[in-house]
Structure formats: C-alpha cells, structure tokens
Amino acid sequence: MSLSPFHLAIPVHDLPAARTFYGEVFGLEEGRSSEQWVDFNFYGHQLVIHEHPKTSTQEGAHTNPVDGHDVPVPHFGIILEWEQWEALAERLRGRNTEFVIEPYVRFKGEVGEQATMFLLDPCGNALEFKAFKDMSQLFAK
Structure with missing residues (x-):
C-alpha cells in the first residue's frame, strides 16, 4: 500500500515547549520554521506546530x-x-x-x-x- 504524506497543522500555546517535546521526546527531525511555527517530519508526514492561544480542547479534552x-x-x-x-x-x-x-x-x-x-x-x-x-x-x- 502506497500512501501520500498528510499535512497536519496543530495549535500550541507554548512553542518552545512543544518544539522540545516533538524534537527531543519523539526525536522528530525539524524542517522549516519561523518565530510562529515549526515543521516536523512526523514519520514521513508533515506536522506543523503553530503558536496559538490555548484552545478549549487543550484546556480539557x-x-x-x-x-x-x-x-x-x-x-x-x-x-x-x-x-x-x-x-x-x-x-x-x-x-x-x-x-x-x-x-x-x-x-x-x-x-x-x-x-x-x-x-x-x-x-x-x-x-x-x-x-x-x-x-x-x-x-x-
């Protein structure tokens, strides 16, 4: 089965903590970034963390x-x-x-x-x- 990579952008209210989590805890390779977002290679897929105020689902899912x-x-x-x-x-x-x-x-x-x-x-x-x-x-x- 050949799959196309997906792109998923998620909100993070603490960009430095999320960057450390995805980069160090999971060991994901970092791609492009800016002061507001960071791309990661999420097992061959593009995961982007975007700085954003805390959402209601992040308060308590x-x-x-x-x-x-x-x-x-x-x-x-x-x-x-x-x-x-x-x-x-x-x-x-x-x-x-x-x-x-x-x-x-x-x-x-x-x-x-x-x-x-x-x-x-x-x-x-x-x-x-x-x-x-x-x-x-x-x-x-």
Whole structure:
C-alpha cells in the first residue's frame, strides 16, 4: 500500500515547549520554521506546530469510553510497525512520560489485534500511537 504524506497543522500555546517535546521526546527531525511555527517530519508526514492561544480542547479534552478507558477527543497520531511501536513505548517510558492511556494491546488474539497508547503534548494536544499485528487488518470488522 502506497500512501501520500498528510499535512497536519496543530495549535500550541507554548512553542518552545512543544518544539522540545516533538524534537527531543519523539526525536522528530525539524524542517522549516519561523518565530510562529515549526515543521516536523512526523514519520514521513508533515506536522506543523503553530503558536496559538490555548484552545478549549487543550484546556480539557472531551473523552469517549473505549475498552474501559477515557479516549480524548480530538486526537491524532500514527500507525507504526509493531516493533517501532514497542520501541517508542519504551522510549517514552524511559523519559517518564505521563500517559493518558498506558500502552496496551486491544483485541489480543482476535481480528484487528492492535497496540495503542495515548498521551498529551505540553500544550494539551492528544496523540495516539497504534500498531497492528497484521497491517492487512487495519480496517477489518
């Protein structure tokens, strides 16, 4: 499957803290920038953090119940290969990251088995990182 890179621009009310978070915590390569925004290579996609006053969703995200967890809405993220996801989870744990939902596996041994974790950036934007045991089951019912 060949995918086109997406472009996502998100608001951050503390540009220096967000720049450090995406650059150092995740180790993302920084691209172009100005005093108000910074581009990052988000696993082959273009993520842009834009300085912006705090939004209502950054104050306190709405949540929906999923598997006994409160999933923050809105959120964004990426689907990684299983080994990449495990390495990222370990990296984040090693940096004492506070998770909204700790890394765990959903649908273990079933169709659509997937690993997931949720966290917030320093500005309250919710991120989800996922991996599938079998990527062909990405949209399986």
